[in-house]
Amino acid sequence: MVKKLGFSLIELVVVMGLLSLLMLAISSTMLMSIVSSNRIRTTTKVKQAGNYAITQMQGTIRNAKSISSCIPGSSDASITLVNPDGDQTQFILENSQVASNSGSYLTPDNLEASLFSVTCEPSATDPTLIKISFSLKSKLATERQTGNPTLHFETSVNLRNE
Numbered sequence: 641m642v643k644k645l646g647f648s649l650i651e652l653v654v655v656m657g658l659l660s661l662l663m664l665a666i667s668s669t670m671l672m673s674i675v676s677s678n679r680i681r682t683t684t685k686v687k688q689a690g691n692y693a694i695t696q697m698q699g700t701i702r703n704a705k706s707i708s709s710c711i712p713g714s715s716d717a718s719i720t721l722v723n724p725d726g727d728q729t730q731f732i733l734e735n736s737q738v739a740s741n742s743g744s745y746l747t748p749d750n751l752e753a754s755l756f757s758v759t760c761e762p763s764a765t766d767p768t769l770i771k772i773s774f775s776l777k778s779k780l781a782t783e784r785q786t787g788n789p790t791l792h793f794e795t796s797v798n799l800r801n802e
Contacts, residue, residue, distance in 0.1 A: 682778050683789050686751060690776045690793040693738050693746035697772055700729055700740075701797040707767050710760035717758040719770060731772070732756075738774055752779045755792075771796045 704721035708728060711718045718732040730741055733756035737745045747753050756774040760767035773794035780788065 679789075682780075683791070686776050686778060686789065686791050689747050689751055690774075690791055693774075694772075694793050694795050696740070696746055697731055697738075698795055698797050700731075701770050701772075702800045704729075704799060707760065707770070707799070710758060710765075710767055710770070712759050713757060717756055719758045719760070719772070731758075733774070747776060750779055751776050754790075767799075769796060769798055 700723070701719075701721060703724060705724050705726075706722045707719065708722050709718070709720035709730075718730055720728055720730045723729055728741075731746075732739055733753055734745075736752045736754065737749070738747045738753050738756060739745050754775050754777075757772070759771040761769040761771070771794070773792065775790050775792045777790040778788050
């Protein structure tokens, strides 16, 4: 009986086919992991930016001496406050960003703010409760909507220094 050394062609083709399937499964798992990681990172950045903007507005409104102007609604909505030092602070949607005093943006450049609305209760002329809401999403265009979520932020603030 003659002993053959090496592998036959069929054995090599079968092993290569199995390795190809294994590599395909591993690469698709890695790709899904990267996509999921990017989506989570983007969502976290949007949430942090929105929470920062909401916190800044809450603190300023809560400590305001009075409200000098409240324009409710969703288009051209704004609120102007009189600070304890007598200066005025205005919150408005400007260039797809939430702005304070039209020069300081509360949301970063790489995020797009929309649906900014202000509600003043019990009336726009003498409010004691201010409701502010807006939506944020990343400006980076993605092919899938799931990779670029739009998060909605909302707060209600009572004036402290009436």
